Amino acid sequence: MDTTLCKILVVDDEMLVRQGIIHLLDWEGEGFQIAGEATNGREALELIELQRPHIVLTDIVMPVMDGEELIRLVKGMYPEIEVIVLSSFSEFEYVRSTFQSGVADYILKPKLEAASLLAVLKKTAQRIPLLQFDWRGDKAQSADYILDKLVSGFPVEYEAEALQAIFPFPGYVLLLADIGDDAAGGGRKEEWLESSFRSLLQNGDRVTCRRLSPLEGHIRLLFNLDADRREALLTLADQVFTAGIRANMFQNVAVSRTFTELNELHTVYTVDLMKLLDRRFFLPDRCLLVDSGEEERPGPVFDQEAFAAELNRQEFDLAFGRLSSYVSSMSGRRHTGMFEFKSFLCHSMFQIIGMLLHFHYEARALDDSKYEYFRIIHEARHIGETEARLEQFLQDATECVTKNRSGTPAMQKILLYIDEHYSGQLTLTEVAKQFHFNPSYLSNYFALHNKEGFNEYLNRVRIEKSCLLLKENPGLSISDISSLVGYSDHSYFTRVFRKLMGISPSQYRKG
Structure with missing residues (x-):
């Protein structure tokens, strides 16, 4: 008999609560599927229209649109969708009022554990006529469940043979597409991305593709391949993402090094690829970022002692030129983190203002505007924006020096x-x-x-x-x-x- 998995949408403004629920169970093994997650009622309504879940599991107190309003709208627009409320003890009066809107059940957050949540979900799912599933719950772990645990860093025990048929080749490459804040359009983009790769991959390519669960504005594809097929995969990735980026579907794409153990999946995602995306600040014209697995040689180090000495000797032309040249040299380099670089730049500007004031230059206006400079730098999206802001700052600082030096x-x-x-x-x-x-x-x-x-x-x-x-x-x-x-x-x-x-x-x- 064909079975239909019961699709669940998780709605809560706390990421830890959402992730705790998503990783609490082997959902597909129990007959369920996580259709998506939302941080408030408005996001949830957008996802409901796209995913049409069978059950909405929602918090009550949320920003933008709270759970009460969400429940009222869902039951009015989609009466076939069942709703289960997540609540704390202090919100019980809110929960009681939601039953008038047709809520199926509720579960207290302090009691949120696998067995109790599963019991409430199965009881609710049995009320949905279209679902056909053996609810005994003796299914083997699904591949999606195992992969979701591995990429999220949650411990999971599994038999390697269970994944061998899906991943017959020795190597893996993780691909990460950044879709920004477009959570509602993520499902459409995932489907387009996966189907684009599958249409280009041939049986003889010795490369397979599997979609992982999306997270925090990222689409994740895991490729299984022979060791000599990496370059072919990169060529395909360039073709697919050139089209996708031109269509404004993605902002940036990162491709990992080749790794051989699935247990490395979490590290590759959270360390390697996130670090690679962080480096895009220095590569504003590069949309496809590739991790070769090799350590990049660091560029020249800023000579902080020489810079401080020049400021102390009032050799401002030399100090300003040194700082400007160093920042200009950072474009295209990836050995420095974005936040580390921005902090360095703000600290250097702070040093300059401090020395101008110390030597009695008329720099009060510059001092008063320093936090606006710092704010703009910390909000900068790429190295070019910080360069422009620094040059404006150095011009203002030079004017302070020129005004004073002309007389004394x-x-x-x-x-x-x-x-x-x-x-x-x-x-x-x-x-x-x-x-x-x-x-x-x-x-x-x-x-x-x-x-x-x-x-x-x-x-x-x-x-x-x-x-x-x-x-x-x-x-x-x-x-x-x-x-x-x-x-x-x-x-x-x-x-x-x-x-x-x-x-x-x-x-x-x-x-």
Whole structure:
């Protein structure tokens, strides 16, 4: 007798709950099939129209459209579909109200276990006249069940012979198509993708194709092939996805290395292919990404010490050029992660702003807009967008430098000298001698071209350095730190520190 699997749609806004249900049972072995998953009622209605499930298993409290409204609409539009409610104890009053809309049953989330869920589902399925299935539940594990467990990283015991007829060849390649947020159109795209490959594969190609369950906007196809058929498969993939991407069906496609054990499936998917998709940020013009299985040689490393030294010497043209050249060189390189790169870039911009402010350049506007720069960089979809934003930032920073330098080039040299020699017994007379000034003239010159007088500026530099030492060197005593930043009198250091910071050095260290 022909059997019809009972199709189930799982609706819950918590991914862990959905995945817990999906991986709780050997669904096909029990006579069921997961037709899809949705995060709210609106998504569920779109999938119901496409998949026409027999049973909807839904949460009550969800964003966008909650379970109560979903149930009312489903029973009004599709009265033949049965609905089972998932709820917690605190939602029981909501659950009771849903029975007026024709809910078949409910199950409490704290009691969500395989046996109880299966009992409720089988009881509900027996109410559906069109279903014909032997509900004894003594079926062997299906291949889809085993593969779904393997790719998701859930432990599963199975006989290798059970899959031998499906996978007769020694090698495997996992292919991942990114469809973005188009969950409702995923089923149509899956079918198109699988049928396209099957139509191109010939019996003599020694390559088979099997669709895995979709997850998080990804379509996954598993290919079983002879070792020498990888290049032929890549040629087919290029043909299929060129057509699919032109039709706006996919955003990117990633093809894994060849592996020989199905137990590697989870690692290949979650580590290799997801890392490969992460690298597309640096490859904006590449839609088909292929993992060769070989370690890629890292490109040149950014010289952070040289960059910091150039900023400290106010050699801004060199520092800005160094950063710009490095970012430009990143296009096409895949050894760096996207988030690592974006964090590096924001940190470098933060360094630049900090040094401009330290040397009294008019950079307040740049400082005020830094978080907008950071936001745009973190939202950038590819390397080109970050390059454009960095160049705008460097132009703004260059204008800050140009405005200040046009009037006081000597002042910048004096500030740099103080910054490099603050730890010694530095005096106005010594600095005046270094720059061939009369001490009285230097005092007036300093006050004219700087917001602070000589002593005020020197104290601020020393206290800023002492703050770093207090936080980063807990083993140093406060007396030692006062000496390291140029104060011979510990009590005087404490008074100056309290005046500028509002608290004592010991309180600052504890905070």
